[in-house]
Amino acid sequence: MSIIKDVQSGKKPLKRAYVAIFLWFTGRAIQAAAKVDREVKKEFEKLPENFTFSLGCLPDGPWMVVGREKGVVKYLGGDSRGRPVQVRLAIKSLDAGFLILSFQESTTLATARNRLITDGEIPYALAIIRILDIVEVYLLPKLIASLAVKRYPSWWTPARKFGGRIGVYTRTLLGI
Amino acid sequence: MLLPDYYEFCCRVKIVAGHDALEKIPDLLIERGAKKPLVITDKGVAGAGLTDIVSRAIGDRVDAGLIADDVPPDSDLRVVNRLARLYRDNACDAIIAVGGGSVMDTAKGINIVVSENAEDLMAFSGVGALKRPLKPLIAIPTTAGTGSEVTQVAVIKDHEKHLKMAFGSYFLLPDIAILDSRMTLTMPPFITAMTGMDAMSHAVEAYYCLQKNPLSDAHSLAAVGMIYRYLPLAVKNPEDRDSRLAMAVAACLAGIAFSNSMVGLVHNLGHATGSVCGVPHGLCMAILLPYGLEYNLHKRANVMAELLLPIAGEQVYLATPPEQRAQKVVSLIRGLNENLHAITGGRHARCLQEIKDREGKPSVPRDILPQIASAALLDGASIYNPEDTDYEDNRMVLEAAWEGKPLDRTRVKKG
Amino acid sequence: MNSAAVFAFTCPVKTNSGNKALENLPVELAGLNAVNPLVVANARAVGSKAVRTLMGAFGDSGMTLGLFEGVTEATDLGVVDHLKNICLEKKYDAFIALGGGKAADVAKVLNLAVSLKTPDARRLLPEAPVRKRLLPLVVVPAAGADGLETSQLACLSRMVFSSEWLAPALAVLDPRLARAKNGIQMAATGLAALGRAVESHISADQNPFRKAYSFAAIRFVRENLLSAVADPGNRKAALAVLNSAAMSGCAFSNAASGRLHKLGQVFYDLLGIPQGVIMGMGLPLVLEDALREGRYDLAALFQPLAGDDAFAQTPAEKRPEAALVLLNRFLEDLRSVLGKELPKSLREAGVPGYRKEEILDVLGQDEDGPYLRGVVERMADGERERKG
Ligand SMILES: [Fe+2]
Numbered sequence: 001m002s003i004i005k006d007v008q009s010g011k012k013p014l015k016r017a018y019v020a021i022f023l024w025f026t027g028r029a030i031q032a033a034a035k036v037d038r039e040v041k042k043e044f045e046k047l048p049e050n051f052t053f054s055l056g057c058l059p060d061g062p063w064m065v066v067g068r069e070k071g072v073v074k075y076l077g078g079d080s081r082g083r084p085v086q087v088r089l090a091i092k093s094l095d096a097g098f099l100i101l102s103f104q105e106s107t108t109l110a111t112a113r114n115r116l117i118t119d120g121e122i123p124y125a126l127a128i129i130r131i132l133d134i135v136e137v138y139l140l141p142k143l144i145a146s147l148a149v150k151r152y153p154s155w156w157t158p159a160r161k162f163g164g165r166i167g168v169y170t171r172t173l174l175g176i
Numbered sequence: 177m178l179l180p181d182y183y184e185f186c187c188r189v190k191i192v193a194g195h196d197a198l199e200k201i202p203d204l205l206i207e208r209g210a211k212k213p214l215v216i217t218d219k220g221v222a223g224a225g226l227t228d229i230v231s232r233a234i235g236d237r238v239d240a241g242l243i244a245d246d247v248p249p250d251s252d253l254r255v256v257n258r259l260a261r262l263y264r265d266n267a268c269d270a271i272i273a274v275g276g277g278s279v280m281d282t283a284k285g286i287n288i289v290v291s292e293n294a295e296d297l298m299a300f301s302g303v304g305a306l307k308r309p310l311k312p313l314i315a316i317p318t319t320a321g322t323g324s325e326v327t328q329v330a331v332i333k334d335h336e337k338h339l340k341m342a343f344g345s346y347f348l349l350p351d352i353a354i355l356d357s358r359m360t361l362t363m364p365p366f367i368t369a370m371t372g373m374d375a376m377s378h379a380v381e382a383y384y385c386l387q388k389n390p391l392s393d394a395h396s397l398a399a400v401g402m403i404y405r406y407l408p409l410a411v412k413n414p415e416d417r418d419s420r421l422a423m424a425v426a427a428c429l430a431g432i433a434f435s436n437s438m439v440g441l442v443h444n445l446g447h448a449t450g451s452v453c454g455v456p457h458g459l460c461m462a463i464l465l466p467y468g469l470e471y472n473l474h475k476r477a478n479v480m481a482e483l484l485l486p487i488a489g490e491q492v493y494l495a496t497p498p499e500q501r502a503q504k505v506v507s508l509i510r511g512l513n514e515n516l517h518a519i520t521g522g523r524h525a526r527c528l529q530e531i532k533d534r535e536g537k538p539s540v541p542r543d544i545l546p547q548i549a550s551a552a553l554l555d556g557a558s559i560y561n562p563e564d565t566d567y568e569d570n571r572m573v574l575e576a577a578w579e580g581k582p583l584d585r586t587r588v589k590k591g
Numbered sequence: 592m593n594s595a596a597v598f599a600f601t602c603p604v605k606t607n608s609g610n611k612a613l614e615n616l617p618v619e620l621a622g623l624n625a626v627n628p629l630v631v632a633n634a635r636a637v638g639s640k641a642v643r644t645l646m647g648a649f650g651d652s653g654m655t656l657g658l659f660e661g662v663t664e665a666t667d668l669g670v671v672d673h674l675k676n677i678c679l680e681k682k683y684d685a686f687i688a689l690g691g692g693k694a695a696d697v698a699k700v701l702n703l704a705v706s707l708k709t710p711d712a713r714r715l716l717p718e719a720p721v722r723k724r725l726l727p728l729v730v731v732p733a734a735g736a737d738g739l740e741t742s743q744l745a746c747l748s749r750m751v752f753s754s755e756w757l758a759p760a761l762a763v764l765d766p767r768l769a770r771a772k773n774g775i776q777m778a779a780t781g782l783a784a785l786g787r788a789v790e791s792h793i794s795a796d797q798n799p800f801r802k803a804y805s806f807a808a809i810r811f812v813r814e815n816l817l818s819a820v821a822d823p824g825n826r827k828a829a830l831a832v833l834n835s836a837a838m839s840g841c842a843f844s845n846a847a848s849g850r851l852h853k854l855g856q857v858f859y860d861l862l863g864i865p866q867g868v869i870m871g872m873g874l875p876l877v878l879e880d881a882l883r884e885g886r887y888d889l890a891a892l893f894q895p896l897a898g899d900d901a902f903a904q905t906p907a908e909k910r911p912e913a914a915l916v917l918l919n920r921f922l923e924d925l926r927s928v929l930g931k932e933l934p935k936s937l938r939e940a941g942v943p944g945y946r947k948e949e950i951l952d953v954l955g956q957d958e959d960g961p962y963l964r965g966v967v968e969r970m971a972d973g974e975r976e977r978k979g
Contacts, residue, residue, distance in 0.1 A: 004658065005660075010646075011650060059652050094650075094651050113181060113609070123553075123554035126556065179827065181610050182610050188601075188602070192598075194597030194598060200599075209723075390838075398802065425800075490902070493903045
């Protein structure tokens with residue numbers, strides 16, 4: 001018997017499932033926010049037609065892909081299916097993805113902690129980060145969201161807050 | 177000293193520094209199995225006689241006779257490809273880059289092409305595209321400021337297709353950086369002043385921006401103290417070799433700090449001002465640095481206060497109550513700018529409206545500030561700034577920096 | 592900075608430290624162009640849980656890893672040669688050393704043998720220069736680390752290999768592995784880091800690059816070692832100690848081997864006493880001599896040890912002495928937690944007289960021999976008798 005064993009790396013089905021669900025949720029939320037939030041809408045309008053970006057975990061996913069098609073922002077599922085991706089936000093590990101998507105670590109903190117690799121043209125990547133920040137504010141209760149983003153937005157009027165948030169929530173779940 | 181929940185730090189560059197550091201090049205090349213380096217530089221550097229100094233120091237133990245001195249001030253894909261061909265045709269086995277940011281970028285680009293045997297440089301852009309060590313690259317900076325001898329990024333422009341390609345990889349780090357006082361002895365005072373302030377901005381921003389960590393902190397603290405002390409000396413007495421060497425070392429320390437901890441608002445607005453108005457990077461840094469500190473002060477006062485000791489020394493540190501130390505750092509950096517302004521006979525601008533072009537016309541007219549504020553939204557440095565920035569914030573800071581008045585901190589939106 | 596001479600500094604080690612640091616390994620290895628790593632561990636020393644934690648970090652990566660967990664204190668070049676043959680056959684393209692001390696030594700020398708395809712590793716000579724980049728090596732220091740993991744040194748079969756290329760490409764410091772078996776093991780890690788960092792920090796040939804590492808190392812030990820020793824559950828403090836150990840190795844790699852390092856090494860090689868224990872014992876003696884002789888820049892030690900406020904309040908001419916006082920108090924504080932477990936003299940450490948003679952013999956061959964022998968004699972019964 002050799003003194004060296006070969007060890008197959010294991011699986012992390014639960015973490016993977018959690019991350020996949022939250023990526024799905026985030027993808028849907030972006031699609032919804034692009035309809036109801038003027039800021040998000042504006043950011044997307046500045047991006048080129050057919051612009052596509054992905055967010056996910058290295059080394060082996062899961063991923064979520066969002067793209068613009070004929071001016072409409074769409075969640076395209078967990079795979080870009082050959083569609084060219086202009087901006088890729090890659091979290092360095094599934095476990096870091098879990099930290100971020102279970103809101104233990106905000107995007108700001110994750111950036112500070114070097115968890116993300118941003119690939120693509122910088123102005124586009126910045127637009128995506130701003131969009132994610134806004135969506136984060138929608139999805140999370142204020143207390144958590146104000147930790148998650150650098151500065152809790154001042155545009156946060158009650159009308160926009162409740163109208164917008166309910167809009168994003170229902171659309172996220174219904175997928176419209 | 178704070179231990180972040182998670183951090184990364186890396187600087188694999190071997191640093192060789194001293195008044196006769198250049199003489200070590202042959203040994204360093206031979207250690208790495210190289211005998212025939214391609215020396216690349218630009219016309220300005222060659223014209224100042226710096227490549228001659230390098231050649232003489234190298235002597236004839238290795239064949240460093242092939243010198244390409246036509247790197248343009250703006251890195252260019254065609255030049256990269258042409259010089260890569262030169263490298264291959266002459267069977268070179270290492271690269272020596274003598275110069276500033278553009279020469280370093282070009283050298284890194286050539287290195288990718290010749291090491292990966294690439295036809296299309298574009299295939300290696302983006303993060304993680306490079307997988308293995310490249311050919312030995314020796315970086316010899318000729319300004320004490322940019323720190324590009326220790327950074328892992330390169331920007332190459334494709335002027336035909338109007339594309340800017342960014343490359344990022346630890347393999348792009350030069351193998352060796354040579355810091356030799358002879359390389360900066362002839363730098364004119366006002367350039368010394370602004371490049372030195374670029375280094376200062378690296379050290380200071382690295383100390384308060386988001387990716388700070390114990391090792392970047394230690395590099396920042398050392399750099400800040402050295403720059404504050406030696407920069408005025410080097411500007412006043414350009415031929416003082418010891419201050420020149422100290423500045424080269426400090427700029428390198430600052431480069432290591434910021435390439436690991438990143439920079440924020442100061443570089444964010446500085447990049448934008450540079451690209452909109454074509455003014456030198458270092459000058460923007462000098463002017464904007466106090467504002468970056470003021471803008472983030474409410475989030476980072478304790479951290480900024482720690483800079484006072486290396487900057488001002490024990491007496492001032494003790495005489496300043498802890499809650500005023502951050503503010504004191506700001507005023508000392510303003511004072512340093514004033515001092516440099518005086519020594520350079522007014523050429524070191526103190527505010528944006530004082531920056532003049534060659535004909536003496538103002539380079540940054542006030543009505544262009546909105547354009548700079550929007551351009552800044554497209555720059556990546558904002559990600560690492562402690563406080564959020566939007567168009568209005570950028571505008572507010574730029575207006576203050578244009579007039580040269582301290583920032584009205586009550587107007588900073590606090591989150 | 593001594594501007595008269597040319598100086599060089601190099602630290603090829605990338606540091607990844609903190610929460611979930613291990614989980615970044617697949618991405619880091621991919622960046623180093625490695626897909627088939629071999630893990631080299633001293634499972635008895637680090638515990639099987641640590642091995643599982645490391646292997647678990649690769650979960651979901653789809654990678655297959657080789658695992659050799661049989662490193663012991665007795666592992667020698669013969670074992671390395673055997674491992675080398677398997678490695679060449681199985682084409683491992685990177686090494687991950689899990690645990691402190693020996694595991695890293697074995698992995699470094701194994702990397703050398705595999706990268707150079709040495710026909711017989713037993714004939715490896717430490718003097719032979721390495722002119723070639725080796726395969727990527729990752730060190731994952733854990734309980735029992737001594738700080739040499741990140742250095743360019745490897746000690747095996749009583750030989751010391753030293754080359755820039757031996758240093759690891761990456762050090763991964765993870766809080767899950769930072770916990771020591773007991774207080775004394777933690778203290779040994781911290782004191783080894785402190786000893787080497789101090790020697791590097793005050794030596795005449797120091798430079799600002801190296802000082803950045805030694806400064807941070809000394810400050811971290813001073814701020815965290817006591818809490819880490821007193822409260823084994825304090826993960827943050829334990830991680831900080833592991834950080835300072837890693838930093839001390841980087842600083843040390845760029846400095847000439849100091850007297851304390853040599854002392855620690857000899858006692859470890861011959862008697863298996865953790866280096867930090869001996870270095871802690873010798874530290875006050877060596878520094879006292881340095882103070883008397885005015886040999887080293889002891890004043891430079893005061894700022895990282897004392898913190899900014901105390902540093903600013905102490906007049907420059909008082910700093911060397913103040914540094915020594917502070918250091919002695921620090922060691923006393925450690926002893927008040929650990930009691931006799933942290934011996935004050937060789938007698939307390941249970942070193943019999945005849946073994947001391949052996950140590951003196953070996954030290955005799957060193958250039959610092961006469962001095963070091965004197966220190967060992969003073970360590971024998973502790974300072975009390977000498978002063979009394
Ligand atoms: Fe800069």
